[in-house]
Amino acid sequence: MLSNRVSSITPSYTIGISSKVSEMKASGIHVLDLSIGEPDFNVPYDAKYSGINSLNKNLTKYNMVPGLKILRDEICNKLLNENNCNYYTDEIVVSSGAKHCITNTLLALTNPEDEILLPKPYWVSYPEIIKLVNAKPIFIDSKKENNFKITPNDLIPYITPKTKVLILNNPSNPTGAIYTKEELISIVDFCIKNSIYILADEIYEKICFDNNFVSVASISESAKDITITVNGFSKSVAMTGLRLGYSASNKTIAKAISTIQGHLTSHPSLTAQYIGYGALKNCSNDINIMVKEYKSRRDLICDKINSIPYIDYIYPNGAFYVFIDLSSISKKFNFEESFSIKFCDRLLKEYSVAVVPGIAFGMDNYIRISFACSDNIFLEGLNKLNQFISDIMD
Known part of the structure; x- marks a missing residue:
């Protein structure tokens, strides 16, 4: 018999997404991973x-x-x-x-x-x-x-x-x-x-x-x-x-x-x-170089998100994430289960883009994307997100 403590714990959403991404990559699928909360730099x-x-x-x-x-x-x-x-x-x-x-x-x-x-x-x-x-x-x-x-x-x-x-x-x-x-x-x-x-x-x-x-x-x-x-x-x-x-x-x-x-x-x-x-x-100099790169990516990714219809976001002054508001999109759907999980599952399955559902952070109308990755990856991922949104809103 396991403890009551174990039954109350929800498995990590981010680890679950990472497992799916790993399985898809092992099958030869090119995945644009915008879910990871890990710097893409090496230890100095x-x-x-x-x-x-x-x-x-x-x-x-x-x-x-x-x-x-x-x-x-x-x-x-x-x-x-x-x-x-x-x-x-x-x-x-x-x-x-x-x-x-x-x-x-x-x-x-x-x-x-x-x-x-x-x-x-x-x-x-x-x-x-x-x-x-x-x-x-x-x-x-x-x-x-x-x-x-x-x-x-x-x-x-x-x-x-x-x-x-x-x-x-x-x-x-x-x-x-x-x-x-x-x-x-x-x-x-x-x-x-x-x-x-x-x-x-x-x-x-x-x-x-x-x-x-x-x-x-x-x-x-x-x-x-x-x-x-x-x-x-x-x-x-x-x-x-x-x-x-x-x-x-x-x-x-x-x-x-x-x-x-x-x-x-x-x-x-x-x-x-x-x-x-x-x-x-x-x-300290290595850290400053990393932060300068994150800021450049922040500016680039926010410019791109501004061009995508139906969404809003919290402008990030720090960290390397953007929290995107999908409220205008979720109104069209009436899922018995989590909207953000359904949205992220479809985005990953149909467009090979991994993001984190907002329900993981207690906000089901949101998704989180990371820019702790190269410009090419998050820009391509946002293009596919834009296409996905266009497809489901038409």
Whole structure:
């Protein structure tokens, strides 16, 4: 007999799409994959060299649970110099990816049936991680005219005595929206007043195009005390498969996270940690080159989308996604099941274009496309999307 926990978990939509794409490619079908949330760059040389050098020195034995001291020291330097957040080394815990950081944090903060505020649209794994730790996701509706960024007024109807944490993804996956400092101040003040922790997922923080990014914990000392910042190396330096992330929090929370991690996984791979250290020390120029390319793609893809009828979208100021509104199209259909899944299944089957259905993010009238791929791929994919829309709307 499996646990009740397993029965409540929804399999990852994005992993399911990747499996279908792999099967089609294995059958010789050319698929235009606009679903992937993975940089199409390689890990910078200097970062890789740091990892190789650690192996040559046989630095492969057990180490400290919260991560290499030199890496945590460098993370503190990064947070101070780039984010204006002053953390000590023992307030940093390095984990096996941002997902691991989020899970550790919720295990440290929540009891069964505690409520976690989760604004829509949300990253696909948030609700399932919340359920895995026996907490309860409380979905917060937000407004398209505000690029789906929440305000305190959006939160008020959902506050109960069981409210424990607000998850704030900034920049957002899937919308690419970025909060201003003023917007963050109002949210922080509300959470302080209502004794709510903020889990600030800032994994896309480096990929910002038009706004100056502001970290939640930099707002004030009070904001820092209630904030658990989650970040990592997957998006900024293309270290997706190396599984390396980190959290920054006050000493009490960091100690709890480290205690939990010590029994679950100990520390992340040392080789990955040395690669992350090399990335922080020596790869800022490589990161800037990647971000410049993403911005060029953002401009190109938005120009193309503007020419496609019947759709609208959230203009992305960060990350490498576009969240496309298909409301005008969905009105024509009356599916008993999800519209966005049906739409994406047909687009993949008939036009060999893979995108992510909006239902994965809690918004069934939307799809998410990624521009973490070459110009040729996403432009051809958008041409086929345009043709598909024309065919079904005629």
